[in-house]
Amino acid sequence: MASCGQDNQIKLWLILFTDFLGVELKYKCTLNGHSAPVLACAFSPDGQMLVSGSVDKRVIVYETSTGNTLHTLSQHTRYVTTCAFAPHSPLLATGSMDKTVNIWQFDLKQPCAGNIIENASKVAVEDWSEDDVSAWLCAQDLADFVGLFKMNNIDGKELLNLSKESLTNELKIESLGLRRKVLQKIEELRMKTISVPITIPDEFLCPITRELMKDPVIAADGYSYEKEAIENWINSKRRSSPMTNLPLTSPVLTPNRTLKMAISCWLETQQKPV
Secondary structure: EEOOOOOOOOEEEEEEOOOEEEEEEEEEEEEOOOOEEEEEEOOOOOOEEEEEOOOOOOEEEOOOOOOOEEEEEEEOOOOEEEEEEEEEEEOOEEEOOOOOOEEEOOOOOOOOOOOEEEEOOOHHHHHHHHHHHHHHHHHOOOOOHHHHHHOOOOHHHHHHHHHHHHHHHHOOOHHHHHHHHHHHHHHHHHHHOOOOOOOOHHHHEOOOOEEEOEEEEOOOOOOEEEEEHHHHHHHHOOOEOOOOOEOOOOOEEEEEEEHEEEEHHHHHHHHHHO
């Protein structure tokens, strides 16, 4: 049996069947590797492997007999909430708050410590084709712009160079709200493509997702969280604080405008040329 939780660990237990006590639970070992709470874990059908998904956005596959890490998968961009092996084929599925489900295939020649083949390799945004941009638009709930972007031959390089002026004057997007939404998504994409690592102040990171907050709110425990993350936490019927594990006395969330302004100012300083 496996259990996982807020301590960033997975614990394995042996279930022993005895004549006198019936069933006995015996601790076997602790699996480490995640840097944030573990939200899901599952055994392979033969019990040789265990997969886990975490708030750190990673999926780790362990060998259960030794506790060794076989694979670390980092394709998801938000925290991983579910994972499962297929019962009769060498496939693994992982689901995330990034609104994607990734399918992974195992090398049949090495069923336990074999290679995992990813269906789609990562491509640098600058090298995206027009079709890649179209797929990205759909993933960002901007499918209505696919035709417009294709008509204007927007590939990855062009996408990163879009500005408020080009959206208005060249692409003729009249709605201010839609322009802002497109620019926000492009800015998020630019932040992911920065080659030089940026150290984000810890107070700007959501304790649940460990990502830069865009809409910080204060919960009843006094801590600030990304609004969507804490709402999902509360809606999943968790009644304890993600930080203290004490009961949340109220589901009310208060916008943290001061923190939001501080994050905006910090982002502006990061975008200025050196």
